[in-house]
Amino acid sequence: MSAGHADTGNRHEGPAEDAVGIGFGPANLALAVAITEHNSQGGTTRALRTVFVERQPEFGWHRGMLLPGATMQVSFLKDLATMRDPSSRFTFLRYLHERGRLADFINQKSFFPTRLEFHDYLRWCAAMVADQVRYGREVGAIRPVEGEETVDTLEVVTRAVAGAPGEEATRTRNVVVGTGLVPRLPEGVSPGPRVWHSSDLLPRANALTERPHRRFVVVGAGQSGAETAEFLHREFPDAEVCAVFSRYGYSPADDSPFANRIFDPDAVDDFYAAPDEVKERLLTYHANTNYSVVDGELIEQLYRTAYQEKVAGAERLRILNTTALTAVEERPDGARTVLRPLIGGEPYALDCDAVVLATGYRPSDPRTLLGPLADECLTDGRGRLRIGRDHRVETTPRVRAGIYLQGAVTEHSHGITSSLLSTLAVRAGEICDALLLDRAGRDVPEADDVAVPTV
Ligand code: FDA
Secondary structure: OOOOOOEEOOEEEEEEEOEEEEOOOHHHHHHHHHHHHHHOOOOOOOOOOEEEEEOOOOOOOOHHHOOOOOEOOOOOOOOOOOOOOOOOOOOHHHHHHHHOOHHHHHHOOOOOOEHHHHHHHHHHHHHHOHHHEEEOEEEEEEEEOOOOOOEOOEEEEEEEOOOOOOEEEEEEOEEEEOOOEEEOOOOOOOOEOOEEEHHHHHHHHHHOOOOOOOEEEEEOOOHHHHHHHHHHHHHOOOOEEEEEOOOOOOOEOOOOHHHHHHHOHHHHHHHHHOOHHHHHHHHHHOHHHOOOOEOHHHHHHHHHHHHHHHHHOOOOEEEEOOEEEEEEEEEOOEEEEEEEEOOOOOOEEEEEOEEEEOOOEEEOOOHHHHHHHHHHEOEOOOOOEOEOOOOEEOEOOOEOOEEEEOOHHHHHHHOHHHHOOOOHHHHHHHHHHHHHHHHHHOOOOHHHOOOOOOO
16 A cells, blocks of 8 residues: 555555545545645654545546536635645645646636536646545445453455455544545436436447437436536537426526525534524525526526527427436437326326436445444434544444545535535544544554654
């Protein structure tokens, strides 16, 4: 794994890591950035030993939806570092400067880069911390080190996604689970060559050669659904695009300034301290900042397109609102959908070249990785994990190793920003501080420490 570790077959012995990060999306990348900056402070501070495991062969952020022209939903100032330390060398501005585009970017007069550009920024950051990451490996389990009465050390079991089989186990005092979101499909529907989740849109659309029906069906009225409809309409000028959703129309995302405060770092403190019923209310009031809503400009653009086509008498963008998808059948030359109008009318079949299910995501549950350790994690009255303000799961006293969580799985405790980029920089600093406190609290022997590089 990291330098200096003896590999004894399938187990990495020697001093345990301070933390193993599971998943290397923006959340754990932000943590790697915070730790790298801590480690390069020099002086009397001790370096944290960390390694991150990522199943993708290289860094990638929702690659299947890197649609040309699609823009970020947050300000570039909410990058991986600025909100924690504007003087960091990992800021988006520093990236622009190094790429020679700072003046060009400023001239655009926009806070919102394209997703393609932000992806390039994230890759630029990932390249600077590459020595801490093992790509192409999947974490299958986290288990306690056997023989310990209290659980002070964990073993993170990984296997290569491609190539030689075989497991490896890495010892660590803490894990930071940042495994992100899992695509959600309608019940009973499985993906296939002609039935795609929106997360696979780009590779699937690029590979599509036979299109006898000249029609796509896009299910869902959120940002991904609207972007998918716009993309297919633009990229396949001979095809009809049927946007199917149960709402009456696309609804705009509330990105007004007072509501936007729900994404501030301070809002995490407020949310965390709020009584349960206030938490519920806040999530409901402000769901329309993030869930099942669409960027206002994109709504205007789609409406203009639909109207102009109506005027011209050639409607290619068809909005099938108040309509439910009741069945999908994959066929050799495409797919058959069965649609049910919600306001009267009989269900009917609509054949197409492909169905894109922009039906959202669910958080991946860390308990699937924790095996028997999951029983030692405390839950609230609704079966949800109890999580400290420092993002650490509360456990039975026997478990002294730390299990930290990042992402949507902490939305019930830390608020709506949990699944987003907005507070990643600050949150990463908080977790880095918690790891340092843990290290100090355990009085880790000198021999276990790593010299701090002075840079
Ligand atoms: P993310 O899902 O990005 O990363 C998790 C990583 O863990 C993945 O790389 C995965 O491969 C890896 N992994 C999972 N299980 C593993 C295992 N067992 N072993 C090893 N690796 C494993 N938010 C926002 O604030 N502004 C925006 O503009 C957008 N835009 C946006 C567009 C699209 C198309 C989507 C789908 C989502 C957004 N989001 C967003 C929300 C999005 O959740 C957020 O941008 C980040 O992806 C969250 O980062 P994470 O690291 O938490 O998860």
